[in-house]
Amino acid sequence: MVSKATVEGIAIRTFKPADLKPVLELMNTCYRADGIQLRATAETFMAQARDAAEQPERHYQVAETDGQPVAFSDLMREAGTRLVSRVWIHPDWRSGDVGRLLVKRCLEQASSFDEQVLDIPVRPAQQYQAVLLEGMGFRHVRTWWVMRVDLTQDLPLAKIPLGFSFRTAVSGQDDEMLAALMNDVFSEHWGEGEHSLEQIRHDLALPWFDPRLLAFAETEGQTVGYVWSWVGLEQRASPGGACAHIGDLGVRAAYRRRGLGRALLMRALADLKARGMGAAELEVDGPNANAKHLYESVGFKEHVELRWYRKQFRSEAGAG
Numbered sequence: 358m359v360s361k362a363t364v365e366g367i368a369i370r371t372f373k374p375a376d377l378k379p380v381l382e383l384m385n386t387c388y389r390a391d392g393i394q395l396r397a398t399a400e401t402f403m404a405q406a407r408d409a410a411e412q413p414e415r416h417y418q419v420a421e422t423d424g425q426p427v428a429f430s431d432l433m434r435e436a437g438t439r440l441v442s443r444v445w446i447h448p449d450w451r452s453g454d455v456g457r458l459l460v461k462r463c464l465e466q467a468s469s470f471d472e473q474v475l476d477i478p479v480r481p482a483q484q485y486q487a488v489l490l491e492g493m494g495f496r497h498v499r500t501w502w503v504m505r506v507d508l509t510q511d512l513p514l515a516k517i518p519l520g521f522s523f524r525t526a527v528s529g530q531d532d533e534m535l536a537a538l539m540n541d542v543f544s545e546h547w548g549e550g551e552h553s554l555e556q557i558r559h560d561l562a563l564p565w566f567d568p569r570l571l572a573f574a575e576t577e578g579q580t581v582g583y584v585w586s587w588v589g590l591e592q593r594a595s596p597g598g599a600c601a602h603i604g605d606l607g608v609r610a611a612y613r614r615r616g617l618g619r620a621l622l623m624r625a626l627a628d629l630k631a632r633g634m635g636a637a638e639l640e641v642d643g644p645n646a647n648a649k650h651l652y653e654s655v656g657f658k659e660h661v662e663l664r665w666y667r668k669q670f671r672s673e674a675g676a677g
Protein backbone atom coordinates (compact mmCIF):
# COMPACT_ATOMS: atom_id res chain seq x y z
CA MET A 358 0.00 0.00 0.00
CA VAL A 359 1.35 3.43 -0.95
CA SER A 360 1.13 6.01 1.76
CA LYS A 361 1.82 9.71 1.33
CA ALA A 362 2.22 11.90 4.35
CA THR A 363 3.22 15.15 2.75
CA VAL A 364 1.34 17.72 0.75
CA GLU A 365 4.04 17.62 -1.88
CA GLY A 366 2.65 16.75 -5.26
CA ILE A 367 -1.00 16.99 -4.19
CA ALA A 368 -3.09 19.49 -6.07
CA ILE A 369 -6.63 20.38 -5.01
CA ARG A 370 -8.51 21.73 -7.97
CA THR A 371 -12.04 22.15 -9.19
CA PHE A 372 -13.79 19.34 -11.01
CA LYS A 373 -13.95 19.36 -14.79
CA PRO A 374 -16.20 17.20 -16.99
CA ALA A 375 -13.26 14.99 -18.09
CA ASP A 376 -12.89 13.92 -14.42
CA LEU A 377 -16.22 12.11 -14.40
CA LYS A 378 -14.93 8.66 -15.35
CA PRO A 379 -11.88 8.55 -13.03
CA VAL A 380 -13.94 10.09 -10.21
CA LEU A 381 -16.64 7.42 -10.57
CA GLU A 382 -13.89 4.77 -10.48
CA LEU A 383 -12.47 6.40 -7.37
CA MET A 384 -15.88 6.42 -5.65
CA ASN A 385 -16.45 2.74 -6.46
CA THR A 386 -12.96 1.83 -5.26
CA CYS A 387 -13.79 3.55 -1.97
CA TYR A 388 -17.17 1.78 -1.67
CA ARG A 389 -15.54 -1.61 -2.33
CA ALA A 390 -12.72 -0.95 0.15
CA ASP A 391 -15.22 0.11 2.81
CA GLY A 392 -17.67 -2.72 2.11
CA ILE A 393 -20.40 -0.17 1.33
CA GLN A 394 -23.13 -1.56 -0.93
CA LEU A 395 -23.35 1.46 -3.19
CA ARG A 396 -22.32 1.93 -6.77
CA ALA A 397 -21.57 5.31 -8.28
CA THR A 398 -22.74 5.87 -11.83
CA ALA A 399 -23.04 8.97 -13.99
CA GLU A 400 -26.68 8.86 -12.99
CA THR A 401 -26.18 8.86 -9.21
CA PHE A 402 -23.57 11.57 -9.68
CA MET A 403 -26.03 13.78 -11.54
CA ALA A 404 -28.81 13.08 -9.07
CA GLN A 405 -26.75 14.60 -6.29
CA ALA A 406 -25.75 17.55 -8.41
CA ARG A 407 -28.88 19.55 -7.58
CA ASP A 408 -27.80 23.14 -7.23
CA ALA A 409 -24.41 22.28 -8.66
CA ALA A 410 -26.16 21.43 -11.91
CA GLU A 411 -25.45 24.86 -13.26
CA GLN A 412 -21.89 25.18 -12.04
CA PRO A 413 -20.30 21.94 -10.78
CA GLU A 414 -16.90 23.58 -10.79
CA ARG A 415 -17.98 25.68 -7.85
CA HIS A 416 -18.97 22.71 -5.76
CA TYR A 417 -16.84 19.74 -6.69
CA GLN A 418 -13.21 19.40 -5.73
CA VAL A 419 -10.65 16.88 -6.87
CA ALA A 420 -7.38 16.03 -5.10
CA GLU A 421 -4.92 14.94 -7.71
CA THR A 422 -1.42 13.50 -7.82
CA ASP A 423 0.40 12.74 -11.05
CA GLY A 424 -2.74 13.69 -12.99
CA GLN A 425 -4.77 11.02 -11.18
CA PRO A 426 -7.73 11.86 -8.87
CA VAL A 427 -7.07 10.33 -5.44
CA ALA A 428 -9.87 12.08 -3.53
CA PHE A 429 -13.09 13.87 -4.36
CA SER A 430 -15.63 15.98 -2.52
CA ASP A 431 -18.99 17.47 -3.38
CA LEU A 432 -20.90 20.29 -1.75
CA MET A 433 -24.64 20.65 -1.55
CA ARG A 434 -26.61 23.51 -0.12
CA GLU A 435 -29.54 23.06 2.25
CA ALA A 436 -30.53 26.69 1.87
CA GLY A 437 -30.83 28.61 5.12
CA THR A 438 -29.68 25.61 7.17
CA ARG A 439 -26.34 24.06 6.30
CA LEU A 440 -23.87 23.00 3.62
CA VAL A 441 -23.34 19.28 3.12
CA SER A 442 -20.20 17.68 1.71
CA ARG A 443 -19.29 14.08 1.11
CA VAL A 444 -15.73 12.95 0.80
CA TRP A 445 -14.15 9.98 -1.02
CA ILE A 446 -10.48 9.24 -0.37
CA HIS A 447 -8.67 6.47 -2.21
CA PRO A 448 -7.69 3.70 0.27
CA ASP A 449 -3.98 4.26 -0.51
CA TRP A 450 -4.20 7.93 0.46
CA ARG A 451 -6.06 7.90 3.73
CA SER A 452 -3.17 8.23 6.13
CA GLY A 453 -1.70 11.43 4.71
CA ASP A 454 -2.74 14.98 4.07
CA VAL A 455 -5.02 14.44 1.10
CA GLY A 456 -8.21 14.28 3.17
CA ARG A 457 -7.26 17.23 5.33
CA LEU A 458 -6.47 19.42 2.32
CA LEU A 459 -9.69 18.46 0.61
CA VAL A 460 -11.88 19.12 3.66
CA LYS A 461 -10.07 22.42 4.17
CA ARG A 462 -11.04 23.34 0.61
CA CYS A 463 -14.65 22.30 1.30
CA LEU A 464 -14.70 24.67 4.28
CA GLU A 465 -13.33 27.48 2.12
CA GLN A 466 -15.99 26.79 -0.50
CA ALA A 467 -18.70 26.58 2.15
CA SER A 468 -17.78 29.98 3.52
CA SER A 469 -18.78 31.59 0.22
CA PHE A 470 -22.41 30.81 1.06
CA ASP A 471 -24.65 32.36 3.74
CA GLU A 472 -25.03 29.21 5.84
CA GLN A 473 -22.84 28.80 8.91
CA VAL A 474 -22.10 25.12 9.21
CA LEU A 475 -20.65 22.36 7.07
CA ASP A 476 -21.94 18.83 7.69
CA ILE A 477 -20.32 15.63 6.45
CA PRO A 478 -22.03 12.21 6.82
CA VAL A 479 -19.85 9.31 7.92
CA ARG A 480 -20.77 5.62 7.83
CA PRO A 481 -19.38 3.19 10.42
CA ALA A 482 -17.09 1.72 7.75
CA GLN A 483 -15.54 5.15 7.24
CA GLN A 484 -13.99 5.48 10.67
CA TYR A 485 -10.91 7.07 9.07
CA GLN A 486 -13.14 9.99 8.06
CA ALA A 487 -14.45 10.37 11.61
CA VAL A 488 -10.84 10.57 12.86
CA LEU A 489 -9.92 13.07 10.14
CA LEU A 490 -12.93 15.29 10.83
CA GLU A 491 -12.56 15.22 14.60
CA GLY A 492 -8.94 16.26 14.12
CA MET A 493 -10.18 19.27 12.15
CA GLY A 494 -12.69 20.42 14.77
CA PHE A 495 -15.82 18.69 13.44
CA ARG A 496 -18.18 17.15 16.02
CA HIS A 497 -20.69 14.33 15.73
CA VAL A 498 -24.04 16.16 16.04
CA ARG A 499 -26.72 13.79 14.77
CA THR A 500 -27.34 10.24 13.63
CA TRP A 501 -29.62 9.20 10.79
CA TRP A 502 -30.54 5.69 9.81
CA VAL A 503 -30.68 4.15 6.40
CA MET A 504 -33.61 1.74 6.77
CA ARG A 505 -34.38 -1.06 4.39
CA VAL A 506 -37.43 -3.23 3.76
CA ASP A 507 -37.54 -6.57 1.96
CA LEU A 508 -40.17 -6.30 -0.76
CA THR A 509 -40.24 -10.01 -1.54
CA GLN A 510 -42.29 -10.62 1.61
CA ASP A 511 -46.04 -9.98 1.91
CA LEU A 512 -46.67 -6.35 2.69
CA PRO A 513 -49.38 -5.11 5.04
CA LEU A 514 -52.26 -3.32 3.34
CA ALA A 515 -53.29 0.24 4.12
CA LYS A 516 -56.52 1.92 3.01
CA ILE A 517 -56.68 5.51 1.82
CA PRO A 518 -58.43 7.34 4.69
CA LEU A 519 -61.99 8.45 3.97
CA GLY A 520 -62.28 11.86 2.32
CA PHE A 521 -58.86 11.71 0.63
CA SER A 522 -57.77 10.61 -2.81
CA PHE A 523 -54.37 9.83 -4.31
CA ARG A 524 -53.05 10.77 -7.72
CA THR A 525 -49.70 10.62 -9.46
CA ALA A 526 -47.72 13.61 -10.68
CA VAL A 527 -48.38 15.26 -14.00
CA SER A 528 -45.16 16.28 -15.74
CA GLY A 529 -44.77 20.02 -16.01
CA GLN A 530 -47.79 20.82 -13.85
CA ASP A 531 -46.89 20.08 -10.26
CA ASP A 532 -43.54 21.80 -9.74
CA GLU A 533 -44.75 24.95 -7.94
CA MET A 534 -47.24 23.06 -5.79
CA LEU A 535 -44.56 20.49 -4.93
CA ALA A 536 -42.08 23.19 -3.86
CA ALA A 537 -44.66 24.72 -1.52
CA LEU A 538 -45.70 21.30 -0.17
CA MET A 539 -42.12 20.16 0.47
CA ASN A 540 -41.16 23.36 2.21
CA ASP A 541 -44.24 23.15 4.42
CA VAL A 542 -44.00 19.47 5.30
CA PHE A 543 -40.26 19.45 6.00
CA SER A 544 -40.02 22.90 7.62
CA GLU A 545 -39.27 21.35 11.04
CA HIS A 546 -37.08 18.53 9.76
CA TRP A 547 -33.50 18.53 11.04
CA GLY A 548 -30.98 19.57 8.42
CA GLU A 549 -33.54 20.31 5.74
CA GLY A 550 -33.13 23.54 3.80
CA GLU A 551 -35.55 25.59 1.77
CA HIS A 552 -36.22 23.92 -1.59
CA SER A 553 -36.08 26.28 -4.52
CA LEU A 554 -38.25 25.89 -7.57
CA GLU A 555 -35.06 25.50 -9.65
CA GLN A 556 -33.91 22.55 -7.54
CA ILE A 557 -37.27 20.87 -7.85
CA ARG A 558 -37.36 21.45 -11.57
CA HIS A 559 -33.86 19.97 -11.81
CA ASP A 560 -35.03 16.81 -9.97
CA LEU A 561 -38.20 16.55 -12.05
CA ALA A 562 -36.15 16.82 -15.23
CA LEU A 563 -33.75 13.96 -14.36
CA PRO A 564 -33.95 11.26 -17.03
CA TRP A 565 -34.98 8.62 -14.52
CA PHE A 566 -37.69 10.72 -12.87
CA ASP A 567 -40.90 8.72 -13.14
CA PRO A 568 -44.09 10.72 -12.47
CA ARG A 569 -45.86 7.49 -11.53
CA LEU A 570 -43.55 7.19 -8.52
CA LEU A 571 -44.49 10.63 -7.19
CA ALA A 572 -47.91 10.33 -5.56
CA PHE A 573 -49.97 13.06 -3.91
CA ALA A 574 -52.75 12.86 -1.34
CA GLU A 575 -55.54 15.37 -1.91
CA THR A 576 -58.67 16.51 -0.18
CA GLU A 577 -61.07 19.27 -1.14
CA GLY A 578 -58.80 20.51 -3.90
CA GLN A 579 -55.77 20.78 -1.61
CA THR A 580 -52.63 18.65 -1.80
CA VAL A 581 -51.81 17.55 1.73
CA GLY A 582 -49.14 14.89 1.44
CA TYR A 583 -46.84 13.06 -0.94
CA VAL A 584 -44.45 10.19 -1.37
CA TRP A 585 -41.63 10.23 -3.91
CA SER A 586 -39.65 7.13 -4.89
CA TRP A 587 -36.83 6.57 -7.31
CA VAL A 588 -35.78 3.62 -9.42
CA GLY A 589 -32.50 4.19 -11.26
CA LEU A 590 -32.11 3.48 -14.95
CA GLU A 591 -29.88 0.46 -14.23
CA GLN A 592 -32.37 -1.01 -11.77
CA ARG A 593 -35.17 -0.33 -14.21
CA ALA A 594 -33.34 -2.28 -16.90
CA SER A 595 -32.76 -5.29 -14.61
CA PRO A 596 -35.03 -4.98 -11.60
CA GLY A 597 -34.51 -8.51 -10.21
CA GLY A 598 -33.93 -7.93 -6.53
CA ALA A 599 -32.71 -4.34 -6.96
CA CYS A 600 -33.11 -1.77 -4.21
CA ALA A 601 -35.24 1.32 -4.86
CA HIS A 602 -35.04 4.54 -2.91
CA ILE A 603 -37.88 6.37 -1.21
CA GLY A 604 -36.68 9.95 -1.21
CA ASP A 605 -39.53 11.77 0.56
CA LEU A 606 -42.63 11.03 2.56
CA GLY A 607 -44.53 13.88 4.13
CA VAL A 608 -47.97 14.97 5.26
CA ARG A 609 -48.98 18.53 6.14
CA ALA A 610 -49.11 18.96 9.93
CA ALA A 611 -52.88 19.56 10.05
CA TYR A 612 -53.54 16.23 8.33
CA ARG A 613 -51.24 13.94 10.30
CA ARG A 614 -52.33 10.97 12.43
CA ARG A 615 -55.18 10.03 10.08
CA GLY A 616 -53.41 7.21 8.31
CA LEU A 617 -52.25 9.21 5.29
CA GLY A 618 -48.52 8.70 5.86
CA ARG A 619 -49.00 4.96 6.16
CA ALA A 620 -51.25 4.77 3.09
CA LEU A 621 -48.81 6.82 0.98
CA LEU A 622 -45.89 4.69 2.10
CA MET A 623 -47.72 1.42 1.37
CA ARG A 624 -48.71 2.69 -2.04
CA ALA A 625 -45.06 3.45 -2.84
CA LEU A 626 -43.94 0.01 -1.63
CA ALA A 627 -46.65 -1.74 -3.66
CA ASP A 628 -45.64 0.25 -6.77
CA LEU A 629 -41.99 -0.66 -6.31
CA LYS A 630 -42.78 -4.31 -5.68
CA ALA A 631 -44.93 -4.36 -8.83
CA ARG A 632 -41.88 -3.17 -10.76
CA GLY A 633 -39.84 -6.12 -9.53
CA MET A 634 -37.80 -4.28 -6.90
CA GLY A 635 -36.46 -6.60 -4.21
CA ALA A 636 -36.02 -3.98 -1.52
CA ALA A 637 -36.54 -0.31 -0.73
CA GLU A 638 -34.41 2.03 1.30
CA LEU A 639 -34.93 5.39 2.89
CA GLU A 640 -33.17 7.65 5.35
CA VAL A 641 -34.66 8.73 8.64
CA ASP A 642 -33.43 11.17 11.23
CA GLY A 643 -32.66 9.16 14.41
CA PRO A 644 -34.80 11.26 16.77
CA ASN A 645 -37.77 11.29 14.33
CA ALA A 646 -39.48 8.57 16.37
CA ASN A 647 -42.85 9.01 14.65
CA ALA A 648 -41.50 8.30 11.21
CA LYS A 649 -39.25 5.51 12.51
CA HIS A 650 -42.24 3.79 14.20
CA LEU A 651 -44.14 3.99 10.97
CA TYR A 652 -41.28 2.45 8.98
CA GLU A 653 -40.68 -0.32 11.52
CA SER A 654 -44.38 -1.15 11.62
CA VAL A 655 -44.33 -2.00 7.91
CA GLY A 656 -41.12 -4.05 8.06
CA PHE A 657 -38.26 -1.56 7.60
CA LYS A 658 -35.14 -2.39 9.60
CA GLU A 659 -32.13 -0.31 10.53
CA HIS A 660 -29.60 -1.00 7.81
CA VAL A 661 -26.73 1.41 8.37
CA GLU A 662 -25.99 4.43 10.52
CA LEU A 663 -25.13 7.83 9.04
CA ARG A 664 -23.32 10.01 11.52
CA TRP A 665 -23.35 13.71 10.77
CA TYR A 666 -20.13 15.54 11.61
CA ARG A 667 -20.46 19.31 11.79
CA LYS A 668 -18.16 22.29 11.84
CA GLN A 669 -19.32 25.83 12.36
CA PHE A 670 -17.15 27.92 10.10
CA ARG A 671 -18.82 31.25 10.75
CA SER A 672 -20.05 32.75 13.99
CA GLU A 673 -23.64 34.03 14.33
CA ALA A 674 -22.26 37.54 13.93
CA GLY A 675 -21.04 36.54 10.51
CA ALA A 676 -17.35 36.94 11.29
CA GLY A 677 -14.88 34.91 9.26
Ligand SMILES: CC(C)(COP(=O)(O)OP(=O)(O)OC[C@H]1O[C@@H](n2cnc3c(N)ncnc32)[C@H](O)[C@@H]1OP(=O)(O)O)[C@@H](O)C(=O)NCCC(=O)NCCS
Nearest residue numbers: 606607608613614615616617618619640641647648650651
Ligand atom coordinates in the same frame (compact mmCIF):
# COMPACT_ATOMS: atom_id res chain seq x y z
C1 LIG B 1 -43.92 10.90 9.34
C2 LIG B 1 -45.26 11.35 8.73
C3 LIG B 1 -45.17 11.26 7.22
C4 LIG B 1 -46.37 10.45 9.23
O1 LIG B 1 -47.56 10.84 8.57
P1 LIG B 1 -49.01 10.59 9.23
O2 LIG B 1 -50.02 10.84 8.18
O3 LIG B 1 -49.13 11.34 10.49
O4 LIG B 1 -48.87 9.05 9.54
P2 LIG B 1 -50.06 8.04 9.94
O5 LIG B 1 -51.23 8.78 10.47
O6 LIG B 1 -50.29 7.15 8.78
O7 LIG B 1 -49.37 7.24 11.11
C5 LIG B 1 -48.57 6.15 10.80
C6 LIG B 1 -47.76 5.73 12.01
O8 LIG B 1 -46.72 6.67 12.27
C7 LIG B 1 -46.47 6.71 13.68
N1 LIG B 1 -46.74 8.09 14.12
C8 LIG B 1 -46.97 9.14 13.29
N2 LIG B 1 -47.13 10.27 14.04
C9 LIG B 1 -46.99 9.92 15.32
C10 LIG B 1 -47.03 10.65 16.56
N3 LIG B 1 -47.25 11.97 16.58
N4 LIG B 1 -46.81 9.96 17.69
C11 LIG B 1 -46.58 8.64 17.67
N5 LIG B 1 -46.55 7.89 16.54
C12 LIG B 1 -46.74 8.53 15.38
C13 LIG B 1 -47.38 5.72 14.30
O9 LIG B 1 -46.68 4.49 14.35
C14 LIG B 1 -48.51 5.65 13.31
O10 LIG B 1 -49.17 4.44 13.31
P3 LIG B 1 -50.51 4.29 14.20
O11 LIG B 1 -51.38 5.45 13.88
O12 LIG B 1 -51.04 2.97 13.73
O13 LIG B 1 -50.05 4.30 15.61
C15 LIG B 1 -45.59 12.82 9.18
O14 LIG B 1 -45.47 12.89 10.58
C16 LIG B 1 -44.71 13.89 8.55
O15 LIG B 1 -44.95 14.33 7.43
N6 LIG B 1 -43.67 14.35 9.29
C17 LIG B 1 -42.78 15.40 8.79
C18 LIG B 1 -41.95 14.95 7.63
C19 LIG B 1 -41.15 13.72 7.99
O16 LIG B 1 -40.52 13.65 9.05
N7 LIG B 1 -41.14 12.73 7.07
C20 LIG B 1 -40.39 11.52 7.23
C21 LIG B 1 -39.01 11.77 6.77
S1 LIG B 1 -38.00 10.36 6.97
